[in-house]
Amino acid sequence: xxxxxxxxxxxxxxxxxxxxxxxxxxxxxxxxxxxxxxxxxxxxxxxxxxxxxxxxxxxxxxxxxxxxxxxxxxxxxxxxxxxxxxxxxxxxxxxxxxxxxxxxxxxxxxxxxxxxxxxxxxxxxxxxxxxxxxxxxxxxxxxxxxxxxxxxxxxxxxxxxxxxxxxxxxxxxxxxxxxxxxxxxxxxxxxxxxxxxxxxxxxxxxxxxxxxxxxxxxxxxxxxxxxxxxxxxxxxxxxxxxxxxxxxxxxxxx
Amino acid sequence: xxxxxxxxxxxxxxxxxxxxxxxxxxxxxxxxxxxxxxxxxxxxxxxxxxxxxxxxxxxxxxxxxxxxxxxxxxxxxxxxxxxxxxxxxxxxxxxxxxxxxxxxxxxxxxxxxxxxxxxxxxxxxxxxxxxxxxxxxxxxxxxxxxxxxxxxxxxxxxxxxxxxxxxxxxxxxxxxxxxxxxxxxxxxxxxxxxxxxxxxxxxxxxxxxxxxxxxxxxxxxxxxxxxxxxxxxxxxxxxxxxxxxxxxxxxxxxxxxxxxxxxxxxxxxxxxxxxxxxxxxxxxxxxxxxxxxxxxxxxxxxxxxxxxxxxxxxxxxxxxxxxxxxxxxxxxxxxxxxxxxxxxxxxxxxxxxx
Amino acid sequence: xxxxxxxxxxxxxxxxxxxxxxxxxxxxxxxxxxxxxxxxxxxxxxxxxxxxxxxxxxxxxxxxxxxxxxxxxxxxxxxxxxxxxxxxxxxxxxxxxxxxxxxxx
Numbered sequence: 001x002x003x004x005x006x007x008x009x010x011x012x013x014x015x016x017x018x019x020x021x022x023x024x025x026x027x028x029x030x031x032x033x034x035x036x037x038x039x040x041x042x043x044x045x046x047x048x049x050x051x052x053x054x055x056x057x058x059x060x061x062x063x064x065x066x067x068x069x070x071x072x073x074x075x076x077x078x079x080x081x082x083x084x085x086x087x088x089x090x091x092x093x094x095x096x097x098x099x100x101x102x103x104x105x106x107x108x109x110x111x112x113x114x115x116x117x118x119x120x121x122x123x124x125x126x127x128x129x130x131x132x133x134x135x136x137x138x139x140x141x142x143x144x145x146x147x148x149x150x151x152x153x154x155x156x157x158x159x160x161x162x163x164x165x166x167x168x169x170x171x172x173x174x175x176x177x178x179x180x181x182x183x184x185x186x187x188x189x190x191x192x193x194x195x196x197x198x199x200x201x202x203x204x205x206x207x208x209x210x211x212x213x214x215x216x217x218x219x220x221x222x223x224x225x226x227x228x229x230x231x232x233x234x235x236x237x238x239x240x241x242x243x244x245x246x247x248x249x250x251x252x253x254x
Numbered sequence: 255x256x257x258x259x260x261x262x263x264x265x266x267x268x269x270x271x272x273x274x275x276x277x278x279x280x281x282x283x284x285x286x287x288x289x290x291x292x293x294x295x296x297x298x299x300x301x302x303x304x305x306x307x308x309x310x311x312x313x314x315x316x317x318x319x320x321x322x323x324x325x326x327x328x329x330x331x332x333x334x335x336x337x338x339x340x341x342x343x344x345x346x347x348x349x350x351x352x353x354x355x356x357x358x359x360x361x362x363x364x365x366x367x368x369x370x371x372x373x374x375x376x377x378x379x380x381x382x383x384x385x386x387x388x389x390x391x392x393x394x395x396x397x398x399x400x401x402x403x404x405x406x407x408x409x410x411x412x413x414x415x416x417x418x419x420x421x422x423x424x425x426x427x428x429x430x431x432x433x434x435x436x437x438x439x440x441x442x443x444x445x446x447x448x449x450x451x452x453x454x455x456x457x458x459x460x461x462x463x464x465x466x467x468x469x470x471x472x473x474x475x476x477x478x479x480x481x482x483x484x485x486x487x488x489x490x491x492x493x494x495x496x497x498x499x500x501x502x503x504x505x506x507x508x509x510x511x512x513x514x515x516x517x518x519x520x521x522x523x524x525x526x527x528x529x530x531x532x533x534x535x536x537x538x539x540x541x542x543x544x545x546x547x548x549x550x551x552x553x554x555x556x557x558x559x560x561x562x563x564x565x566x567x568x569x570x571x572x573x574x575x576x577x578x579x580x581x582x583x584x585x586x587x588x589x590x591x592x593x594x595x596x597x598x599x600x601x602x603x604x605x606x607x608x
Numbered sequence: 609x610x611x612x613x614x615x616x617x618x619x620x621x622x623x624x625x626x627x628x629x630x631x632x633x634x635x636x637x638x639x640x641x642x643x644x645x646x647x648x649x650x651x652x653x654x655x656x657x658x659x660x661x662x663x664x665x666x667x668x669x670x671x672x673x674x675x676x677x678x679x680x681x682x683x684x685x686x687x688x689x690x691x692x693x694x695x696x697x698x699x700x701x702x703x704x705x706x707x708x709x710x711x712x713x
Contacts (some may be wrong), residue, residue, distance in 0.1 A: 097289060098518035101504020102470075103428045110426050147407055147469050147505070150420030157424060165424060194585055195338040223577060224585075226264040226544040240543060316619045321661040322642050323632035324620035326612060357678050360616050362628035363636070391704035393687045395676035395694070396629040397636050457704030460636065490701060492636035534639045568639045574615060581611070589614045596618040606635060606642040608615050 050083025496537025
């Protein structure tokens with residue numbers, strides 16, 4: 001501000017008139033934006049600020065942006081859907097492109113969660129704490145590979161799903177038990193070895209035997225899994241990587 | 255309109271017109287160029303890829319004089335190993351397996367590895383590994399490395415002493431997850447060095463780090479430090495470092511080597527660090543997408559690897575096993591697809607070996 | 609097995625059928641790029657770089673130099689004996705040969 005004042009003293013009278021006209025015009029534009037049917041532009045700017053705040057992965061930045069948006073009178077569901085969630089999607093894209101890493105994804109998810117908490121009081125009752133869906137995720141019995149599955153769980157969780165990661169080398173019956181216990185909408189079955197791939201098929205058969213198959217979506221993944229394999233065993237979808245798992249889960253559950 | 259026989263990334267037969275092949279090649283290339291911020295292939299190179307993909311013969315070959323050494327990972331397990339190791343289950347000793355590769359198949363180098371194929375489980379069977387290395391070295395002529403995966407996941411619960419960072423991360427315990435990775439990396443480095451001290455005492459030519467970074471940037475961090483220590487201790491050791499995937503996964507996100515953050519590195523960026531640590535040969539990887547055509551995958555893989563070869567200060571032996579380097583993700587990858595990918599990597603990407 | 613054999617047939621230097629092991633050894637021991645490694649080995653063998661993948665040329669040369677051949681020629685150096693000749697030929701030390709020398713010293 002001091003610099004701006006200093007600049008004014010440096011200007012010629014003609015330049016000063018020009019500056020005043022310019023500032024007046026800017027003010028008019030801003031007023032127009034806010035009050036003369038231009039509220040969409042203002043909202044868009046706010047949504048961008050919210051989205052950018054999530055991408056910083058910092059809680060205080062996100063909560064500040066949420067407070068500001070609330071102050072602007074933007075409805076809570078819009079703050080979440082058009083701002084925070086958009087930012088979280090962008091975090092997923094940046095993760096896939098190697099620009100952000102797993103800790104960042106978690107920090108962003110944590111920051112978004114804090115932001116959402118500030119909005120809970122303003123949310124419609126049925127929307128509070130509503131998750132996109134419940135997913136049981138694990139690596140099938142005999143297979144000790146954990147990391148890829150853990151990344152998928154993290155990405156699903158940060159995208160807004162309630163995820164129950166039941167680990168690796170999971171006895172197949174445990175998938176069934178956990179699905180029942182959590183009333184899950186989807187089960188994710190990971191296998192990193194051709195020898196354990198069969199476990200994915202076995203879980204699907206067990207779901208059929210127990211009359212549960214129609215009530216749950218099945219996602220398969222892991223290095224040796226392919227779309228052709230998913231088709232063959234009757235899975236609902238195959239995901240090539242963690243980001244695709246989020247996209248497919250949203251397609252099937254949201 | 256003429257249609258050519260190609261493969262999907264999962265190995266399935268498909269038919270494509272020349273225009274479709276070119277479109278897929280360019281799309282794959284553009285994906286690599288975009289992700290890695292690297293140049294596209296030239297029009298001549300795309301034309302050459304089209305030629306390779308549309309050759310009518312089942313198998314193709316590099317032009318005479320352009321042959322390159324073919325090094326081997328997983329080694330003898332391929333012969334006597336089980337399905338989980340992509341082995342063919344022929345009952346045989348590892349010496350027999352190694353000599354079959356040398357004398358029957360014409361392999362340029364060979365590797366000894368144990369059935370579990372990670373460094374950590376080699377510790378309890380080290381005497382067996384040492385004895386087998388001695389016997390193999392007494393009988394063989396081609397360079398014979400000891401090979402294993404760093405596989406840092408084995409240091410996390412329930413397999414190892416450190417709390418599983420995946421679980422910690424999901425509970426938002428990010429600092430604890432990072433500390434767990436750092437502790438695991440220290441132990442992994444120590445184990446690799448110890449194992450290779452034993453193997454070098456048994457006459458090994460050196461070491462092949464197979465699938466560096468499989469557990470993310472901590473895995474690469476530990477491997478680079480092990481390479482550095484081994485180079486200091488054994489100035490003449492042969493060190494080959496092959497990667498696990500195209501992108502260094504940022505499980506930790508802040509680990510650095512030589513002032514460079516490891517997370518998020520693409521093959522051409524990984525090469526310099528591997529060389530700096532003291533490796534002799536770098537094995538870049540590009541993953542195959544099973545839902546895309548061979549043209550898409552090969553266009554993408556060649557674009558990435560060409561840049562890695564250009565930027566690498568040491569020879570690049572591109573990883574071209576199941577599901578990488580344009581090879582279909584299939585236990586029995588089709589010969590037509592393997593052969594075409596192999597030729598393309600040598601003649602267009604300019605690799606120093608496979 | 610189809611994969612490694614396909615690679616060897618498509619692009620490989622055929623190991624000890626020709627001179628692939630020697631070129632690979634220079635890459636692994638001295639970090640030589642493929643062109644440099646081929647030039648180095650060709651010079652040491654007094655052949656062209658194309659000859660390094662030529663079984664016709666290398667079969668006899670390998671036997672003459674005692675650096676290991678693919679068939680079980682009676683009396684021809686094998687294993688460590690062949691590698692000791694490779695050491696001299698390529699002007700480098702091979703770990704197992706060093707160990708062997710220490711054992712018989």
